[in-house]
Amino acid sequence: MTRRLTILSLTCVMLFLMSVPTPAETTVPANVVTTGPGAQFYGYVAPAVVTEKGGAITYVNLDIARHDFVQDVETDGIAGSQKKPWCKSYKKGTCPIFWSPTIGIGQQTEVQGLESVKPGKTYSFLCTLHPGMKGTLVVRP
Numbered sequence: 611m612t613r614r615l616t617i618l619s620l621t622c623v624m625l626f627l628m629s630v631p632t633p634a635e636t637t638v639p640a641n642v643v644t645t646g647p648g649a650q651f652y653g654y655v656a657p658a659v660v661t662e663k664g665g666a667i668t669y670v671n672l673d674i675a676r677h678d679f680v681q682d683v684e685t686d687g688i689a690g691s692q693k694k695p696w697c698k699s700y701k702k703g704t705c706p707i708f709w710s711p712t713i714g715i716g717q718q719t720e721v722q723g724l725e726s727v728k729p730g731k732t733y734s735f736l737c738t739l740h741p742g743m744k745g746t747l748v749v750r751p
């Protein structure tokens with residue numbers, strides 16, 4: 611009886627696993643990074659993000675507090691080109707490689723600068739308003 615139940619539950623697990631669609635390796639799904647209520651304490655909902663050079667990341671804020679999604683230049687020890695539109699407010703040599711505007715509750719924005727990331731490299735990101743909110747961006751080789 612126990613053995614029959616085990617086989618039955620294993621079959622159920624296998625059927626469940628088979629029903630979960632496996633994404634094709636060649637397609638890169640649009641990435642969505644979210645912050646929820648209390649994000650300044652809990653951080654980004656998924657603090658590890660995988661993208662590719664030139665990939666798209668949409669940042670969605672569902673928190674009452676305003677947040678953004680900006681490369682952590684200090685942690686990475688590497689800054690971006692000073693020519694990007696968002697660099698005006700940054701001192702020379704401190705402009706983030708990728709950046710998003712600060713957005714409020716219910717707003718969403720595209721992370722800019724992903725055309726400048728290097729394949730195979732891992733970057734850090736943070737919220738410039740709450741530096742305890744950190745994450746990692748992995749760029750596919």
Ligand SMILES: [Cu+2]
Nearest residue numbers: 677737739740
């Ligand atoms: Cu924040």
